[in-house]
Amino acid sequence: MIVTESWYLIVSALLFAIGATGLLVRRNPLVMFMCVELMLNAVNISFVAFSTALQDLAGQTAVFFVLVVAAAEVVVGLSIVVAVMRRRPSATVDDLAELKG
Amino acid sequence: MSGTFVTLVAAEIERPSIDWHAIAPELILLGGGALVTVIDLIWLERVRKLIPTLTSLVFLVALIPVITLWADGSGLPRGLWIIDENVPATGVWEGAFVVDNYSLVLKGLFLLSAYVIVLLSTNYMSEGDYYDSEYYQLIAASVLGMLVMSSSRDLISIFVALELVSIPAYLMAAWRKRDLKSNEAGLKYMLMGVFASAILLYGMSLLYGIAGSTLLSDIAAAIDIGESRPVITLGIVFTIIGFGFKVSAVPFHTWAPDTYEGAPTPLTAFLAVASKAAGFVALINVVIVALPTQANVVEPFIWVLAAITMTVGNLIALRQTNLVRMLAYSGVAQAGYMLAPLAVYDGISDRATSAVVTYLVIYAAMNLGAFAVVIIAARKTRSAELSSYGGMFNYAPGLTLAMTIFLFSLAGIPPVGGWWAKFEVFRVLTEGNRTSGIALAVIAAVNSVIAAFYYLNIAKQMWFLPSPDGDNSRIAIPPALLAAVGLTVAATIVSGVLPGVVSDMTDFVNVAAGQ
Secondary structure (H helix, E strand, C coil): CCCCHHHHHHHHHHHHHHHHHHHHHCCCHHHHHHHHHHHHHHHHHHHHHHHHHHCCCHHHHHHHHHHHHHHHHHHHHHHHHHHHHHHCCCCCCCCCCCCCC | CHHHHHHHHHCCCCCCEECHHHHHHHHHHHHHHHHHHHHHHHHHHHHHHHHHHHHHHHHHHHHHHHHHHHHCHHHCCECCEECCCCCCCCCHHHHCECECHHHHHHHHHHHHHHHHHHHHHHHHHHCCCCCCHHHHHHHHHHHHHHHHHHHECEHHHHHHHHHHHHHHHHHHHCCCCCCHHHHHHHHHHHHHHHHHHHHHHHHHHHHHHHHCCCEHHHHHHHCCCCCCCHHHHHHHHHHHHHHHHHCCCCCCCCHHHHHHHHCCHHHHHHHHHHHHHHHHHHHHHHHHHHCHHHHHHHHHHHHHHHHHHHHHHHHHHHCCCEHHHHHHHHHHHHHHHHHHHHHHCCCCHHHHHHHHHHHHHHHHHHHHHHHHHHHHHHHHHCCCEHHHHCCHHHHCHHHHHHHHHHHHHHHCCCCCCHHHHHHHHHHHHHHHHCHHHHHHHHHHHHHHHHHHHHHHHHHHHHHHCCCCCCCCCCCCCCHHHHHHHHHHHHHHHHHHHCHHHHHHHHCCCCCCCCC
């Protein structure tokens, strides 16, 4: 059995779907954040698979940019989650309902 | 084989000379932002009062090369490298970074908006008992992302620029960190923002897979006219959804009202004007440059987005009692008008682009002005509730007049700015007598009437109703806020009375693709 690029694309699509579902279903901000990371890594797999299939380096370059940006997002995102958790330990996103309308 | 190898080694790598003039605005902003950070780190408290002034100076200095590039229009579009001294401009990291009329108008818009935002922030931040120097440094970083965005013609640089705009904004939305509302605003904005980025990136990876290049012009060349494959459609839809979050198009707008209400008000103005404009710029770049052949997919999708965005935004705005929330929903509705020209861009992409850019410029002036008045009024009333604006004419007639001008402009009533922006949109929509365009124009017209109702309701509150607590003491307006109101009033009136001033700039706007 030969594993072709399309297998990687299917894995990527599945991971992306799992991440997106998790983000919409789970209510813990930290877990939601992990789901976003899952989606970003699905994108990375997709970029690398296309890059191999097309014999083109741009896709692999893109992955570096995605990784760096994801790291920056984690730094900012976790600091915001910590700020929220300090004020309201064990808060879910449903508890955060000061603002609505 | 060995011959090729020898030539490869022997061939000297010719370093192209950098077009410093073309990237001067970005470099000045980068250097200036770093300088402000270092000054703050060295002298700490002693210079804290000066940081806003320094930051706004950086924005104004960065505006100088934008103006000189515009005046020296002969060489446009230009890029990052000078390939050949005799052939000006094209080429450039294969066209990923392009300086053209379009990007220069937008860079000017971003820098001036940022300047006004700093004016709005100065008193708010220094009186708020929160770290303030870092706030200005983050604004500079975010604006740098916007400048890069307007020149980006490549999926990767568009993505990096968009994140450079957004990530500092997540932090600034949660700035009042001991305030639950601000926490919530930041968390919601951050979660929705990174979700949108992930969707956008997935769409971009599909587009890359189809075209074999991240360069927008290569993508355009790789997809044939009317070529329809599920993967192309999926890539386009995901990419547009990703931008839809950034420009707060319905149904991806849910973060906007909460974030706008909870975040510090000057930052709300920043999100509603500059950050939204950056999202539109990215959308225009991708749609006009990369997808001219895919109008059959893009147009219906954006048509639906535009129609529901303006309708839902206006209907929810009708029943808001908090002015900041109302402005948030009104901003959602305005995004619908701005999306509209992109729903009929096929064949008239230059006209559609210039209509959107015109709208962005005028919208920036009138919306920043409205937020400036909200910030000033909140200094006295400590509230953004609609009822607290009662009786304002009695104690602040000038401010009431200014707010009325902004509201008329937002509603699109001549002779102030907004009507020209709407007129341009309608002109593009009805051009070519396409049924879809005319139908959207009708929806937009009905929406303008609905919107006029709630805008004028605010004006009624200020002019005719009594002050709720009978307190008619005057408001002391700090000079920075007065300057902000003055600038935005002038821009709103001039753009409406002399629309030529705006259209002289935006009529030449066309997005250079890069090669």
